[in-house]
Amino acid sequence: MAGTRRQSASARHDDARSAVRGRRRKRSRARLVLVTALSLLVLVTAGVGWIYLRLGGNIETFSSDGISDDRPDAAASKGENVLVIGSDARTGGNSDLGGGDKSDVGRSDTAFLLHIYADHQHAVAVSIPRDTLVDIPPCRLPDGSWSKTQTNTIFNGAYSMGQTAKGNPACTQNTVEKLTGLRVDHTVVVDFKGFSELTKVVGGVQVCLPQDIYQRDLNPNRTTRGKLLFAKGEQKVAGQQALDYVRIRHGIGDGSDIGRIKRQQAFVASLIKKVKSDGLTPTKLLPLADAATRSMTVDPGLGSADKLLSFAMTMKDIDLHNTKFVTVPWRYQGARIAIVEPDAHALWAALKVDRTIDGTDASSKEAGGKAPDETASAAPSAAADEAFSGDGIDVAVHNGTTVTGLAADAALTLKDHGFTVTGTATAGRQDHSTTVIEYGPGQEDRAKTVARLFPDAELRAAATTGIDVILGRDYADNPAATASAEPASVPAEVADGARSADDDLCADLSYG
Template sequence: MTDAKSRPAKGTPASLRGRLARAAGATAAVLVLAAGGGGAWLYWHIDHNISTFDAGGIAPSRPPAAAPVTGGGRPVNVLLLGSDSRDDGNEALAGGEAGVGNSDTAMLVHIYGDHRHAVVVSIPRDTLVTIPPCRLPSGKWTTAHANQMFNSAFTVGEFPQGNPACTQNTVEALTGLRVDHTVVVDFKGFAAMTDAVHGVDVCVPNDVDSYGIKLAKGRQTLSGQQALDYVRARHGFGDGSDIGRMKRQQAFVASLIKKVQGEGLNPATLLPLADAATKSLTVDPGLGTAVKLADFAQSLRNIKLTDINFVTVPWRYSGERVALIHPDADRLWNLLRQDDTLDGKSTGQEAASPSSSAAPSAGPSTTPSASPAADLPVTVSNGSGTGGLAGQAADALRAKGYRNVVLGPDASPRGTTLIGYAPDQRGAAEQLTQYFTGATLRVDPSADGVTVTLGRDYAPDDSAATPSAPPTTVPVTIAENTRPADSDLCTDLSFG
């Protein structure tokens, strides 16, 4: 880990002080990324608080950056991680032994191209994923490992302060979205931020007295240790799962946003918050100075609480772990890649008149891209040893809505179907597994889209005789797991 050490040569310009001050109103929308002014001393102080992680661990092959939207800016994705490391004094708040922790809280914030809307996606810590190659302290890179718990990516290499770059690589491979910025906050920093805003309003759904955590039922304002207990606790709430904990974390972050936005530019709140936030965060180099933080937060100043939604990625239990539900999870990632809202519309369409939204034109410029499969290049090769099987598989994919399917040369015989994908097509490759049960996924840097090499395990799907229409509704697993940021504090706070 390195520390950003930039200093202003002379006094901080008035324009910068203004940007730092205005940035504070948008701070909570990205977990308090920046905060308000106070002259050259504060600028210097905040600048020297900021810690950055080494960007050399970010995968060289990544999804492309999102293009600017028509009439707006560029969509931005921010990965927020809560580290449960007990190092650096955190054991006093959370107990346990010092050492490298996990990222037991992970939220992917998608800021829409209009910079007026945002979606915060919670990823369960126990989700089984493929952890792609990640860099070790020696400089060597690991090989990809399938069926790993999501939060274990943070521990790869056992870096003293964790491996946020590896978690970022994992999220990019999982979603097909480019992560523009990654922010890590620890226990100590979280508690300090809640103290700085004089507490956050929460609702405790039931009395809790478990594992040393005691909370009384009802609406109340929590800060410091109690606020940390509220977002950390699993046991004593519902079925004691991480899923219920994520529901409370979503409600807490929404309440924090409301608190900071409601304070406006009150220096009595913002100056301590600026100090606490920047001391507690570890960020990528792209946010590694006070100026960068302030400018980024300033770009989010128009996001209101009513225009933020929280959603949990579609999931199901897989034994004691969590598996993603396909193709529902793929649908969610595609909505974000298309910069569409969770109901399948663009932010521009939300402002359309009722008549235009009720009867959209059939033209490509106004119809949402409902099927991520439509234009994906797919090459099907036959390694099954059964003649004609590649043609049948290609026809089946076309019937499912894939328009760009071609046949490749026959491959060497193999037992298991292999799906190779370009580094930015992980989500699309995972979506294909629903048609090729048991297929193995592998990154192929030379692939143009996705390649399917059939193995002896492939059985044709005779049910795909006619083309299926692309989905027009959002899966219930997304709709039922969405929480508007302005929801009542006591709504949907536990699971099981």
């Protein structure tokens, strides 16, 4: 009996010890899981920190000191505008890819203004040809002084202002804001090396050539045709070959910069398609960001890894069909390119109010992609209470003030009343207080018809063959005089020439 009691006591003791050991094993396992989780968290956090540190170390910014104080209103548009500049600067190893002197002046090889609509479902890139004649406003020079306004000069000259090897992106930004009347929220400069590395990271980009391309097509100074660089048709390119593709100008179409822009737009569309097909996952996005930031210069607003990546992610929901590419309305003026008004103004005005290429309202997610109200009537102009027509009357419009876009506004009003606008330009002086209508011999009656849209204007006979309107401050200060309907969509010529990122890769690859 006593033996039985001793065995029961021993058994209870063993059970107790087993229970303690079980609890200890559970606590040990729990501690192991916790320590493992914490270790992983530390490793992941350290890894992300290292990635951000690496990306942040890659990013170079240009000084905001060169950005003008005289800028368009930031609240005027709900969308965002990003100026993208392709630099052919030869610094930082770029001469190995693009050739040329390492100490040469930095130039802009290509530029486009990317408008991201407020609904974050649409985007359009507007290319500005480098030989476009524009007004370059005052820009900061390396010695801290500011240049004087340069009129009727090539757009590419803005990036070279100051004659430095790295170029002047702030001056290009000032020029684009002056040209468009749109606030540029961010500016990004990508050089040869950055572009080349980017195409390698994505595994190459699919392109199409309208014909066989040889070395002389890339370098017209060659005395022989050289070896074949690209065979006609579709192919994948990366690195140096991708760079050669977007730089080809001669040997396709009329050899113009306009044709090259078409191929560059097709290339960027194909690059976007490739990135989206791979997916914007961290494993894909971070190597892409690393490659891009290593040879990228941005404005201070994008000068950190988190800002840059956050901005990139805001575009993830824009599908390929709603990503459009157009070129600013243009025409040849000798060997240069002139901007066609009022068409260009209509394009900028549509972007300002977040109207898409087809006129859809994309000003907010709540807009629901509504089409414009076709029955909406234009606001009447100052002298529009009596019906009249300007049919058969040619008028040139000059902006005699410093108010951006005034000549284009007046041109729209004139066209609305049937007048033919032969051109818009900046007047020789920009201190006109009163609008003047100058007319040549036999043009007085027609000038009086023009004056019905400018009731406070001074009529003046002059040594001219036609009719010139020089807008004064009185026109700028009179809202009723400048009132005209904002276009519901961009001009038909621009819309018809638009490219979508999902278009046929081989379509419309040259001009002339």
